[in-house]
Amino acid sequence: xxxxxxxxxxxxxxxxxxxxxxxxxxxxxxxxxxxxxxxxxxxxxxxxxxxxxxxxxxxxxxxxxxxxxxxxxxxxxxxxxxxxxxxxxxxxxxxxxxxxxxxxxxxxxxxxxxxxxxxxxxxxxxxxxxxxxxxxxx
Numbered sequence: 001x002x003x004x005x006x007x008x009x010x011x012x013x014x015x016x017x018x019x020x021x022x023x024x025x026x027x028x029x030x031x032x033x034x035x036x037x038x039x040x041x042x043x044x045x046x047x048x049x050x051x052x053x054x055x056x057x058x059x060x061x062x063x064x065x066x067x068x069x070x071x072x073x074x075x076x077x078x079x080x081x082x083x084x085x086x087x088x089x090x091x092x093x094x095x096x097x098x099x100x101x102x103x104x105x106x107x108x109x110x111x112x113x114x115x116x117x118x119x120x121x122x123x124x125x126x127x128x129x130x131x132x133x134x135x136x137x138x
Contacts, residue, residue: 026097030067032076035093037065039083054082 040050047065051058056075063069064079071079073087080090 027067028094029064029070031094031097032071032090033065033067035090036076036079036083039085039093040065043083045083050079050082054078 040047047062048058051061054061054075056064056078060069060075061079064071064075076090077087080087
């Protein structure tokens with residue numbers, strides 16, 4: 001016995017086809033904010049300590065970490081330096097998520113992933129690669 005589908009009433013609009021699932025690129029502010037927060041927590045630092053050392057307001061740094069503000073390169077450099085990182089380190093922390101297979105990305109807002117790691121763990125598992133090119137645009 002097959003499945004029966006309801007027949008639309010005469011003159012009724014046909015049901016729209018289901019929308020295709022769209023996989024979105026992660027936003028830089030989400031990825032970098034999550035990386036900064038992971039690093040801060042991995043180092044046992046408070047938001048207040050990092051904000052003061054970076055000379056950034058604590059509410060603003062919180063917004064950056066939560067991916068709600070698009071921080072300038074100066075702010076990112078200051079926050080990274082306050083954590084003992086350089087911008088290259090911050091980029092290394094975000095590389096895995098940015099270069100992941102788009103089909104594996106969630107369609108919703110990306111946030112900290114269980115597989116995301118701190119810089120020390122990232123360096124421990126990172127293998128040297130040859131021929132990789134990173135292009136940054138400002």
